[in-house]
Every structure is written in structure tokens, then in C-alpha cells.
Amino acid sequence: MAATTAQSVGSLPSGLEICTTAPDIFYLPELVFGGLVWILVASTHVNPPNPLAWVMFVSVFCFVMTFLWMIIFAAGCHKNSSGWAAADFGYHGLAVLFYLSAGVDLAFITFLYQAGEFRIYQIDISAVVFAFAATLLYFIHAILSAIRWKHF
Incomplete structure (x- = not known):
């Protein structure tokens, strides 16, 4: 009989789980949406670049x-400790704040430079959309990590 491996409440996944x-x-x-933001922002030219x-x-x-x-x-380096569950929530909460601020900054810069080259404007709009999509993904991950940490 095949054994099923169900993740119990209070355990952290490892391997392919x-x-x-x-x-x-x-x-x-x-990773996909964050990588797309990285690639799209790196492919544009804004003067000044700061x-x-x-x-x-x-x-x-x-x-x-x-x-x-x-x-x-x-x-499997986490060894099912509650500290890793808290750190998982903390990191993803920080990533939400970072990506939210970066998305707002990118949207503002895109708005300021909308009169520039149309192709660059389209790339910047795509980067804004992907930045806010990454923000949403990190937010959902942070909420679910907080629930997991609470039940740990």
C-alpha cells in the first residue's frame, strides 16, 4: 500500500513538498515576476538613472x-523550527513593503517620462504591472506564512 505524506500542522515543507x-x-x-521586473527595468534608459x-x-x-x-x-535546512516559520513571514512581509514602494516609485517615474519614447514607456508600464503583481504574490505568501506560523 502506498504511503501518503500529508504535511501536518506545525511542520515546514522540504524537498519537492x-x-x-x-x-x-x-x-x-x-521569482518569475520579480525577474521580469528586473529585466524590464534594466532594459530601459532613464536620465538620470538614480x-x-x-x-x-x-x-x-x-x-x-x-x-x-x-x-x-x-x-531541508530549516529543521521544522518555529523560528524558520517566523523568519519566513518576516522576509515575505519585508518583500511586500519593498515591492510596494518600488512599484509606486516605478509608476511615478513612468508617469513623469510618459512623453518620451513610446517603446520605453510600454516597457516601463509592463514593469509597473509586474512589480504590483509581485507585490500581490509576496502579500499572499506573507499572509499564508503568518497563518502557518500561528499554527506552528
């Missing part, structure tokens, strides 16, 4: 940290 559990299933979409530095920092930081966080969970 991160692809099937509620909050952790958002790792891959977060306003988009925060957006680039947020997209690169969150991409790298989410990838490392996913590897930690997949490798």
Missing part, C-alpha cells in the same frame, strides 16, 4: 533572497 504546499507554491511565480536604483535593488535583492529561501526549504 515546497511545490505543493499553500504558501510555498508562490516561490516560483515570485530614480530606478531603488527598483533595481528591490528586484535583485528579492530575486536572490527568494531563490536562496527556496533552496533552504527544498534542501
Whole structure:
């Protein structure tokens, strides 16, 4: 008889279980949308470049940290402690604040430079949409991580 491995309340997933559990299933979409923000912002030219530095920092930081966080969970380095559940909630809450501020900043810069080249304007609008989509994904992940931490 095949044994089923159901994740119990108060345990953190490891291995391929991160692809099937509620909050952790958002790792891959977060990476995709964050990577798209990173690529789209890097492909535009704004003069002066400083306003988009925060957006680039947020997209690169969150991409790298989410990838490392996913590897930690997949490798099983967390050892099912409540500290990891709290850290998961804390990181995703911070990522929500970062991406929300970066999305607002990017939307404002896009609004200011709308009279510029139309192709760059379209790329910037796409980056704004993906930044807010990433914000939503991180927000859902943070809420579900908070629920998991509460039940840990």
C-alpha cells in the first residue's frame, strides 16, 4: 500500500513538498515576476538613472533572497523550527513593503517620462504591472506564512 505524506500542522515543507504546499507554491511565480521586473527595468534608459536604483535593488535583492529561501526549504535546512516559520513571514512581509514602494516609485517615474519614447514607456508600464503583481504574490505568501506560523 502506498504511503501518503500529508504535511501536518506545525511542520515546514522540504524537498519537492515546497511545490505543493499553500504558501510555498508562490516561490516560483515570485521569482518569475520579480525577474521580469528586473529585466524590464534594466532594459530601459532613464536620465538620470538614480530614480530606478531603488527598483533595481528591490528586484535583485528579492530575486536572490527568494531563490536562496527556496533552496533552504527544498534542501531541508530549516529543521521544522518555529523560528524558520517566523523568519519566513518576516522576509515575505519585508518583500511586500519593498515591492510596494518600488512599484509606486516605478509608476511615478513612468508617469513623469510618459512623453518620451513610446517603446520605453510600454516597457516601463509592463514593469509597473509586474512589480504590483509581485507585490500581490509576496502579500499572499506573507499572509499564508503568518497563518502557518500561528499554527506552528
